Amino acid sequence: MAQVNIQSVNKVYANGFAAVKDVEVQIRDGEFVVLVGPSGCGKSTLLRMIAGLEDISSGEVAIGDRVVNDIDPAKRDIAMVFQNYALYPHMTVFDNMAYGLKNKGMKKGEIHTRITEAARMLQLDDHLTRKPRQLSGGQRQRVAMGRAIVREPKVFLFDEPLSNLDAKLRAHMRSELKELHRRLNATFVFVTHDQVEAMSLADRIVILNAGRIEQVGTPMELYHQPASLFVAEFIGSPAMNTVPLGTRLGGMLANTAGTLPAPAMTIGLRPEAILAGPAGGPGIKGHVAMAEALGAETVLHIEVPQGGTDTRLTTRVSGETRFTEGDELAITVDPSRVCWFDHEGRRIATEPATQPAPRKEPLPAE
Amino acid sequence: MTDMTTASPIAVPTARPRIRWNRVGDHAILIAGALFMLLPVLLTLTTSTFDNITIHRGGLQFAFGPDGFENYQKAMFEKGGFTKTVDGMRMMMNSLILGLGFAVGKIVISMMAAYAIVYFRFRFGTIAFWIIFTTLLLPLEVRILPSYEVVQNLGLLNTYTGLIVPLIASATGTFYFRQFFKSVPEELLEAARIDGAGPVNFFINILVPLSQTMIAAIFIIMFVYGWNQYLWPTLMTTDESMFTLVRGIKQIMQVWIGANIPDYGVAMALAIIAMTPPVLIVILFQSWFVKGLVESDK
Numbered sequence: 218m219a220q221v222n223i224q225s226v227n228k229v230y231a232n233g234f235a236a237v238k239d240v241e242v243q244i245r246d247g248e249f250v251v252l253v254g255p256s257g258c259g260k261s262t263l264l265r266m267i268a269g270l271e272d273i274s275s276g277e278v279a280i281g282d283r284v285v286n287d288i289d290p291a292k293r294d295i296a297m298v299f300q301n302y303a304l305y306p307h308m309t310v311f312d313n314m315a316y317g318l319k320n321k322g323m324k325k326g327e328i329h330t331r332i333t334e335a336a337r338m339l340q341l342d343d344h345l346t347r348k349p350r351q352l353s354g355g356q357r358q359r360v361a362m363g364r365a366i367v368r369e370p371k372v373f374l375f376d377e378p379l380s381n382l383d384a385k386l387r388a389h390m391r392s393e394l395k396e397l398h399r400r401l402n403a404t405f406v407f408v409t410h411d412q413v414e415a416m417s418l419a420d421r422i423v424i425l426n427a428g429r430i431e432q433v434g435t436p437m438e439l440y441h442q443p444a445s446l447f448v449a450e451f452i453g454s455p456a457m458n459t460v461p462l463g464t465r466l467g468g469m470l471a472n473t474a475g476t477l478p479a480p481a482m483t484i485g486l487r488p489e490a491i492l493a494g495p496a497g498g499p500g501i502k503g504h505v506a507m508a509e510a511l512g513a514e515t516v517l518h519i520e521v522p523q524g525g526t527d528t529r530l531t532t533r534v535s536g537e538t539r540f541t542e543g544d545e546l547a548i549t550v551d552p553s554r555v556c557w558f559d560h561e562g563r564r565i566a567t568e569p570a571t572q573p574a575p576r577k578e579p580l581p582a583e
Numbered sequence: 584m585t586d587m588t589t590a591s592p593i594a595v596p597t598a599r600p601r602i603r604w605n606r607v608g609d610h611a612i613l614i615a616g617a618l619f620m621l622l623p624v625l626l627t628l629t630t631s632t633f634d635n636i637t638i639h640r641g642g643l644q645f646a647f648g649p650d651g652f653e654n655y656q657k658a659m660f661e662k663g664g665f666t667k668t669v670d671g672m673r674m675m676m677n678s679l680i681l682g683l684g685f686a687v688g689k690i691v692i693s694m695m696a697a698y699a700i701v702y703f704r705f706r707f708g709t710i711a712f713w714i715i716f717t718t719l720l721l722p723l724e725v726r727i728l729p730s731y732e733v734v735q736n737l738g739l740l741n742t743y744t745g746l747i748v749p750l751i752a753s754a755t756g757t758f759y760f761r762q763f764f765k766s767v768p769e770e771l772l773e774a775a776r777i778d779g780a781g782p783v784n785f786f787i788n789i790l791v792p793l794s795q796t797m798i799a800a801i802f803i804i805m806f807v808y809g810w811n812q813y814l815w816p817t818l819m820t821t822d823e824s825m826f827t828l829v830r831g832i833k834q835i836m837q838v839w840i841g842a843n844i845p846d847y848g849v850a851m852a853l854a855i856i857a858m859t860p861p862v863l864i865v866i867l868f869q870s871w872f873v874k875g876l877v878e879s880d881k
Contacts, residue, residue, distance in 0.1 A: 270773050291779030303770035307792040316788070317778030364778075 219281035219294070219371040219404060220246045221267060226276030228262050228428075236262045238428040240276075249398050249405040253415040254425035255451070261376055263425070264408045268297050268374050280372055291320070296365035297374040300381060302357045304349040304364075310336075311345040314364045328367075335366045338400070355386050362397065375407040379414060391417055412452050416440070424448055440487075441554075446562035449485050455516055455531045458486045459558070466521055466528060469501050473550040478565045481557035485564075490554035491532040493517060496545035503530070505544045512536055519548060624858070631655070631851030638847040650848060658852040663835060669823045671831070671853060678810055678827040679860065684747035685809025686802050693756030693801070694794070698786055700757070701764040702772070712761065719754040724814060731818055741822040750815060756801050763797045764790065803868050807861040828857035 221244040228237035237259040244250045252260040265271040267278055269290035278285055285293045304313050311332055318328045336342050339359040349357055358378060365373055375394075379387045395418060398405050409415055415422050416436045424431045424439065424447075432444040436452075443449035449457045460467040461483050470484050471477050494500055506529070507518040515538050519530045530548070540546060557565040630644045632651030638644065659671035699705070700712045730749045739745030767790070775785045791798075816827045826834065835850040 268773075268777065270776065289779075290773075290777045295777070297774070297777050299770045299774060301768060301770055303768065303774040305771065305774075305789055307789075307795075316775075316780070320779040320784065364774075 220244055220248075221372055221404060221406065222277070222279040223263075223267070224277040224279075226263070226266060226278060227274045228259070228266060228271065229274045236428055237266070240425075240428075240430055242423055242430065242433060244404060244406060247402050247404055249395075249407065249418060249420045250423060251407045251409060251415040251419035251421075252423045252425060253409055253412060253451075254431075256410055257427075258425040259428040260408045260410075260425050264297075264374055264376055264406060267372070267406060268295055269293050270297075291317075294371040295374055296368045296370040296372075297376065298358075298361045298365050298378045300377040302349070302361040302378075302381075304357060304360055306349055309346050309348055310341060310352070310360050310363075313349070313360055314367050317364065317368055331367045331369070332363070335363045338366070338397075339363050354382050355390060358382065358390060359393075362394075366397075366401070370403070372404045372406060373401075375405065377409055378407075380409070380411070387414075394418060413454065416452065422452075424451060426451075442564065443485070443556065444564055446483060446485070446558050446564075449556060449558075449564070453487060455488050455533070457556070458488065458491065458530050460484050460486075460530075465523065466501075466530075469521075469523075470550060473500065473552075474555045475552045476567075478557050478567055480559045481565055482560045483558040483562070485556035485558060486530075486550060487554055488516065488531050488533045490551045491519075491530055492549045492551060493519070493532055493534055493538075493540065494547045494549060496547055498547045500547035500549040502545070502547055505540050505542050505546065508540060508542050510536065515540070519546070521548075627851050627854050631848055631855055633848055635844045635847050635849075638851075639844045651852075654848040654852040655856070657846075658849045658856060661849075663831075663849075666823050669826055669831070671828070671856060673824060674826050674828045674831040674853075675856065675860075677825060678829065678857070680743055681746055681812065681816065681827055682806045682810035682860070684743065685750055685812070686805035688747060688751035689753040689756050689805045689809075690798055690801055692751050693753045694760050694791070694798075696757045697760035697764055698790065700761055702782070712757075715754050715757050717754075718752075719758065723750065727814065727818065730815075734819065741820055741825050743825075746816060746819055746825070750809070750812070753805070756805065759801060760794070760797065763794060767793060799868050803865055806864050810857075810861050828853065832857065 221242075223240055223242045223244070226237060226240045227235065229235045240259075240263060242250075252263060254260045262271055266273050267280075269285065269288065273286050280293055280295065305316065308316065314332045314335065315328050318331065332345070333342075336345055339362060341356070341359055341363060344352060344356060344360075349360065352360065358381075361378065379390050379394075382390060391414060394405075394407075407414075407418060415424075416439075419436055421433060421435055422439055423433050426447050432439060432448045434442070434444075439448055439452045443452060443457075446459055450459060460470055462468065462471055462477075462481060467484055470486065471481075474484065492500075496502070501521055502523070503519045503521040505517050506520040509516040509518075513536045514533045515536055517532050517534060517538075517540055519532060521528045521530065532548070534540065555567075557567060559565055626643045626645070629647055630638060631654055633644050633648035634650045634654075637648065659675075662668055662670050696715065700708055705711065734740060734745045734749055737745070739748075771789065771793075772785065775789055780788065810827075811829060812827070813829050816825075816830050817833075820826055820830065823834075832850055832853050835846050835853065
């Protein structure tokens, strides 16, 4: 078990493209860190640099106390799970897991013990003599994890391992991964483009944009105190409402939200920060353009006709709401949940947003 | 397409299945093509069962004759040629050594060449590949004289080494293996790197087993190609005990001294014998090959 220290790491490809720019993260021992960002943000490149599959152009990666920049992937004490699993198709499940250990020159008995142990943990006991093609997607995924586990590495690296699975299996494997992390108590670095995966798995999230770190923090920090507009819009589903203050709607919302910090250019409101009330009540008038009933909650897309150019807002209300498409309503803003962003898209620290007030329950439906 | 336009979506059982004329036409063409290809072989087979005088007088025979057993026995076991030292068995063994050596040698060399081209970053790797690739355009005959010169200077005439080694370099094989290796997912290499496999280990334990179907395909092509080599063995071998089957057939027909009638029947029999192993190889490996293709899953 070990921490991973990434110090001002850069990756510049031969054609001059800089994929990772000046990244600095300290991953603590036993932590589950998720690297997240849109495609092309450099998250996979960063992971592959930790693994040693990609050269480090400048900077330093240390696993434990050892700088690993020039150390072979096999000797870095890491294990990696790939998106397409990368199982050896001609080998049985057992041989797939044993291959790396054999290469290390480990004794047969020890290999056998480790694989039996891992197979039991992953419920692969009955499949050890099968070939990968005879397994389902979820089972292949487990074999890939098993291959990582038997190495007993200091750091586990995951490169979008769940994105080839269907939605239901993905949710299941997510909980299995979490459970595995708890049981192994090892350092996990996990790459994904799916913010739900990031939120549900991570102890801490590193959110990347165009090769740079936008923010590092716990899922809740990222959700409630996004450092920038990019983070605010990336994390959370439905996404945060961000309205430039220059627009009429922006002005209306700012008036409802109360104190306006001086350099603010944009107001950001999580869907739950917008409270929907009955028509004729206090607040901004609008009507429901679309209602997505998800069961426990309903997402309302609200059209504000007087809002000028930018007129759409989303809010979430309880699933028992009586609002349906076309209904008139009035919206107010929970001032404790407002985020302000300056002209560069950086969030302006304000007192209320750092300590979000507890949500008023039940939701004001009508 | 008449049946298509009148076919109703609901299946109505009819008393007589309609004749699909376009299907009949397709099959007629296929059958005619197959017959056209098979006829010479069939004629060789039937003619090989007659004695020389009948063949000499009557030409090719369309039915089976009485002398089949005798002809085949002669072809296989009677010492022939000028020196009376070489029989069919010996020639078959020579052909087999040539075919196998040729195929195996080509596979080994071209796999290693392709491995180097695909997985190692050489400064002139791409150029090297294209140079190899352009030699595809040059048939063996173009370089046959210099090759002969080299083999002769090395004193390798009338040896298996001389017979096989100069033909082993294979642009075709290198090209096919290169394409195949390029289709192997990158992650497999990376997984192997993390698993601590060196270049040799990766090649032997991962790449070679993965290439099984490709190896089978190349083996079929190359074995048949090697077996059927005529010009090179003809130049290379003057010692009759080194003759291959393909070379031997011609030798029999050349024994036409004075009033002798050439051994037509035996020559035909030998031709049939010479044809059999490649056919067997193709049939045998084909089932294997198809199975491999169906199951392949990377």
